[in-house]
Amino acid sequence: MATNVFVLGLDEQNHEVLLSLPHDRDYRFLPLLGLDELGQDREVDMPGLLSLATDRLDSFPGTVDAILGFWDFPVSSLVPLLCRDRGLPCAPLEAVVRCEHKYWSRLEQRAAAPEAVPRFTEVGLDTTDKPEGLSYPLWVKSVKSFSSELAYRAADDAEFRTAMDRIRAGAGRIGASFQWVMDRVRLPAEIAEVGGVAALVEEEATGDQLTVEGYVRDGVPHVYGIVDSHRYPGTSSFLRYEFPSTVPEEAGERLGALSERVVSRVGLDNVTFNIEYFHDPRSGAIALLEINPRHSQSHARLFELVRGVSNHEICLRVALGEEPELDRGGRYAVAAKWFLRRFRDGFVSSVPTAEDVARAQGRVPDTRVEIVARPGRRLSELPIQDSYSFELAHVFVGARDRAGCERGYRACAAELPFTIRDTDTED
Template sequence: MSNNIFVVGLDEENQRVLQRLPWAGTYEFHGLLTPEELQHGEIDFEALLKTAQHQLDAFDGDVAAIVTYWDFPAATLVPILCARYGLPSLSLEAVLKCEHKYWSRLEQRKVIDELPNFGVVDLDDEHPAPPRGVGFPMWLKPVKSFSSELAFKADDETEFADAVAEIRAGVGRVGEPFGYVLDQVQLPPEIAQVGGAACLAEEALHGVQAAVEGYVYHGEVVVYGALDSINYPDSSSFLRHQYPSQLAEEPVRRMREVAERVMRQIGYDNGTFSIEFFCDPESGQVALLEINPRHSQSHAELFEFVDGVANHEIMVRLGLGQDPGRRPSKGKYQIAGKWYLRRFEDGVVTRVPTREEVAAIEDRIDGTQIEIVPTAGQRLSELPEQDSYSFELAQLFVAAHTEHEMTQKYDACVDALRFEFDEG
């Protein structure tokens, strides 16, 4: 049997995670396109597809699976490549029904009520206006973007106009290549009309943020984990994601039910997913924020700390056409979080913690992994893939036996990390 698994956008950190899977020694993981090719600069989807095909055709051996844990363009490359090489995968149409935020909302609306009022903003209009029925405060975002790039909250007409101007200027970078992929499937008229470089407006949701991760195998929707997403105070920027969720049973049950209904409606099969929600802890009500047609690679270590096996295992098993089966629950810790140390002002980084300093912290505080984001000399506003309101300095994985202990460990790490900046 072939044991060669190609991972679109394979990076060093996730390769280490994959190599720690219990049965990883029986498989060989190969990178297919680099993260830089996929995520930085201009995106030429057709060229990426040709490069990937050339690499696969030149490979001396059988290909057992093609998988990815990244968003567009990787998530849409995989079903196209798998179809061409006769490998198990999601359908391209199902992926696009998740990735195109407007199309996704239209599909959701057919089977659930747990979503905000929404509509498309006409970027070609000389004086764009909020869609009918969508009130302030609202979020404006491209129908397809990286992470939280070009997502803006607008509380009034002035902020609406400013956000539209920003989106209009930057939407083409992802929207144009996304439009190329949309052309590969038969689109409903309302999606063909707006295309891939449109702007979506949604009424702001309220409550605490959470997410569920799951997969669909042979039509059966399985939710295997719920996580909390906690923001910085008075900010839309994430402070941490933590697993498992500390919410009560009722909102977790409702998230699971909504996920099952929506993924069936989309026709999702043979793939992982991650769905983000807003929850009201008191009433137990939930509202769907966004569907991601992939599991979250940023959660991999969290599942590894708590369950003993990273969520990448499910991606690989589905890529091989196998039933992922039951998840283990035998990790060393009871809770784990991915924390984001951020700065909310621009500046030039003049000093970052050294590798030796980071290693010393990790040795002193068990259950921690620290990744420094910028390098000395970088201007924070020039870092790629940042949200619209802050700049990442470090990502910290912290595992513990209680949420309180985890927070204490994080604070101790931050106190020991020495960054310096030139404010000019």
């Protein structure tokens, strides 16, 4: 009998990764709400999405054995809402909200690991002056966003006011829908008063950025990998994710212990997670950036290239109530996801063709290219971008060493022609 696994927002890339997992049974990976229906680029209708997904599951003639999701809100909230009524393993909805509400999450992080949390405060959207007690440079963020949207660095009062203006204009798109989810869990009075449409202001953390990946099953957290996040020089935009991390073993052990402590504090269970940190290699200091109640789909092919199976395997096993396994021996010593970016807006006249992509992938074995930019649109019209740059393509490369990984990326990128004009229209 087939094991029916429904996946919210199942796209071609993630479907390919799921099909590549080692199968000890007959899995069927079934789409549940397409990315166009989930609408991460517009205001989300949470009651409508929940009703639509429920109707599709209820009308399915077979068993519903697991429900997965690899995306941020609304997927991260829909998974526990849908699983709970079917008795399927999932994270408590309250724990998910506790992680994803940036201010509530900071309060919990500070309670669990005060030494790793920068100074912060919550402010209303009408705020125009820097909060007392905090020093520049600051990061100003909506209390609910994703993929670095509505996150701005402010080095002085003018930049702070500009950041608040941008957050004021955009926070309601996700925050109002997130409020609907918040209303379905028990909230501390302080968080209920803040709500889903507000801003978090915190002092800047510095160091090398990295991500700890893990899972919790039956209340016990486990860490299974650390991925380095390298940025374009002088920016906050990612150049590549690289696995395995080069962080010293002692620091890795501290990061693992800290992650397990924080995850237990926020109450995550029966779910994968990733936690973003900064590590200062000179002082050894660790600063926690944020907790995500899901694994990173961006790291899936990195684990596959190095360990022989992607981290989707962990997510699948936990969703089925089984103990995961993630080390089958991969082909490469190091792997990276590279971000080909442009740092100013423009009209996309053309993108690499299928033949261009095939030629690029043929330059380096096991390389994968994903084109993000879309012809006939401005880069600023693409959803899920950070606040300072625009993604053109993703390039996944495995190699024997880091230098070889970079050579492979540059060889592939050289075969990817984009035509982007600075004018507003194609003419």
